[in-house]
Amino acid sequence: MLSYNVPASSMGHPSQLMSDSLINIEVIYALPQRQPLVRMQLPLGTTVKQAVEQSGLLQKFPEIDLAQNKLGVYAKLVKPDVQLRDYDRVEIYRPLIADPKEVRKQRAAAGKVMKKGGDDNAREK
Numbered sequence: 361m362l363s364y365n366v367p368a369s370s371m372g373h374p375s376q377l378m379s380d381s382l383i384n385i386e387v388i389y390a391l392p393q394r395q396p397l398v399r400m401q402l403p404l405g406t407t408v409k410q411a412v413e414q415s416g417l418l419q420k421f422p423e424i425d426l427a428q429n430k431l432g433v434y435a436k437l438v439k440p441d442v443q444l445r446d447y448d449r450v451e452i453y454r455p456l457i458a459d460p461k462e463v464r465k466q467r468a469a470a471g472k473v474m475k476k477g478g479d480d481n482a483r484e485k
Contacts, residue, residue: 383446387415409440
């Protein structure tokens with residue numbers, strides 16, 4: 361996992377930097393081959409969207425579109441305007457390649473229904 365720290369003094373909004381209270385945040389973007397992780401100290405009141413913007417991941421991975429990609433904190437979906445708490449981990453989710461419901465429909469239509477409990481032939485004997 362790639363990890364780097366971003367000092368709070370190098371980040372954006374002066375109005376946020378006036379706060380003496382800093383929180384420790386991680387922002388992660390899970391890719392198939394690697395999971396870049398950024399650790400930061402940000403002012404209390406920072407939102408999920410602000411943390412992602414200040415992490416530098418948007419510049420490193422231009423395919424991230426905050427209008428399309430879902431965001432979460434510890435595997436729970438959140439809106440971009442949610443305020444973060446100390447030691448939160450912000451997760452940037454990639455879009456699904458296939459809709460799980462559609463895949464199940466296609467599998468059922470093809471006669472490949474998954475059976476629970478193993479081999480049915482073994483029970484008939």
